[in-house]
Amino acid sequence: MSASPQSVAILGATGSIGQNTLDVIARHPERYRVFALTAARQDEVLFEQCRRFQPRFAVLVDATAAARLRQRVREAGLAVEVLEGAQALCEVSEAPEVDAVMAAIVGAAGLAPSLAAARAGKKLLLANKEALVVGGDLFMQAVHTGGATLLPIDSEHSAVFQSLPEDPASWERRVDKIVLTASGGPFRTRDPATLAGVTPEQACAHPNWVMGRKISVDSATMMNKALEVIEARYLFGLAPERIEVVIHPQSVVHSMVQYRDGSVVAQLGTPDMRVPIAYGLAWPERIASGASPLEFATLGALTFEAADDQRFPGLPLAWSALRGPAGTTAVLNAANEEAVAAFLDRRLRFDHIHAVNDATLQRVSPSKPQSLDDLLALDEEARACARQQVARLPI
Ligand SMILES: NC(=O)c1ccc[n+]([C@@H]2O[C@H](COP(=O)([O-])OP(=O)(O)OC[C@H]3O[C@@H](n4cnc5c(N)ncnc54)[C@H](OP(=O)(O)O)[C@@H]3O)[C@@H](O)[C@H]2O)c1
Secondary structure, three states, rough: OOOOOOOEEEEEEOHHHHHHHHHHHHHOOOOOOEEEEEEEEOHHHHHHHHHHOOOOOOEEOOOOHHHHHHHHHHHOOOEEEEEEEEHHHHHHOOOOOOEEEEEEOOHHHHHHHHHHHHHOOOEEEEOOOHHHOOOHHHHHHHHHHHHOOEEOOHHHHHHHHHHOOOHHHHHHHHEEEEEEEEOOOOOOOOOOOHHHOOHHHOOOOOOOOOHHHHHHHHHHHHHHHHHHHHHHHHHHOHHHHHHHEEEOOOOOOOOOOOOOOOOOOEEEEEOEEEEEEEHHHHHOOOOOOOOOOOOOHHHOOOOOOOOOOOOOOOOOOHHHHHHHOOOHHHHHHHHHHHOOOOOHHHOHHHHHHHHHHHHHHHHHOOOOOOOHHHHHHHOOOOOOOOHHHHOOOOO
C-alpha cells in the first residue's frame, strides 16, 4: 500500500454508483481521500456528502443549485470550494492533485470529463458506459496517449477484466469469446403483448439491482446489455462476433471468458456494485467492499438461457451499430437517451423505445467523427432526430 492516501474525484457522487463509491471509501480512510464530488443539481445530497467527506471541491452543473450549496457550505464553515457549470467537471477530473477519477455520471454528459481524465493520465474508473459508447475509438486513443489506467466498473466488464490474462497482447490469441451475462430485467417472463402499458415505476423495479432510473429502464429493454456489448468491444478489442450475451436471472455469475481450449473462467459474487467499485479502487490489491460473501450451500440453482430477440429487439442493435461506420454507436446512444427520458416523462410508450432507436439509426448517417466537438455535434443531431420520432408516435 502507498504511504499517502489516493486522492479521488467522484463524478456523479449523488447517484447510485457515486454513493456506493463513497460507502467503500468510508471503509478505508487510510487509503483514500476525496478531492472532489460532483452532481448535476442535487445540492442537498451533495451538501451532506461535503459535510461527511470534506472534499477540496464540490461541483454542481446547475448554477442556482451551486449558489444554494455555496451558501450552506459557508454557513457550516466547511473548507469546500463550490464550482459550477459543465467545464468545472473537466477541471476537477484533470487536476494534478487527483490520482483516480470515478466516472459515474449517467449518459453522454459524462464524456467530456471522462476524456479529460483519460488525457490527463489518471486512473479512470469507468461506470459511465455511455461515454465509451459515444467516444469509441477516440476515447480509447485518449486513454492510450494520455497514459491513463482504465478500469471498468460495470460488474460484467469488471468480471471479464478479472477473468482475462494479465497481458492484453495475449487476449486475441488465447481468448475465443467473451460471454456477458444479463439478468433479463423485470420483464424477462412477461407477455410481450402487454409491454405497451408498462409504467416507469414498473420498469425501474429491477429484480436484483438498485440503480439509477436510466440504467433501470435500459435493463428492462436490455438496451443496457446492448450498450455493454459495445463497451466490451472497445474495452477489450475483440471483434463484435466474439462477444455473446446469455441470460442468467440470478446475477451471480457476472460474466465469463471462454478460452481457445474450451476452458471458461468466470467471476462470481453477490449482486452488489461495491464489489467492482472496491476492485477498481484498490486494483491490483483487494480490499473489503462491505458486500455479503456468496454462500454456496444456500445459493440454489444458477440458470442460463438464450436472450430472446423478439422480446428484446434492442439487443441486436449493438452488433449492427458496431458494424456501421464510426459514430454509429454514438447515434444509437443519443437516440436511446432521448427515448428513455421521454418514457420516464410519460411522453413515450415503453414498447416504442426500440422504434425510436431503430428509426434514428436509419435516419442519421455519421460522418467519421474526429474530435470531441464532432462527437457532440453528432450526438445533438441524433437527439434532434430522436425527439422528432418521439413526437410522431402515439402515447
Ligand atoms: N447503478 C448501477 O448499479 C450501475 C451499474 C453499472 C453501471 N452503471 C453506470 O453508471 C452510470 C451512473 O449510473 P447511476 O445508476 O449511478 O445513475 P444515477 O443514480 O442516475 O446518478 C447519476 C449521477 O450523474 C449526475 N448527473 C446526471 N446528469 C448529469 C449531467 N448532465 N451532468 C453532470 N452530472 C450529471 C447526477 O447528479 P444529480 O443527482 O444532481 O442529478 C448523479 O450524481 C451510468 O452510466 C450507468 O450506466 C450503473
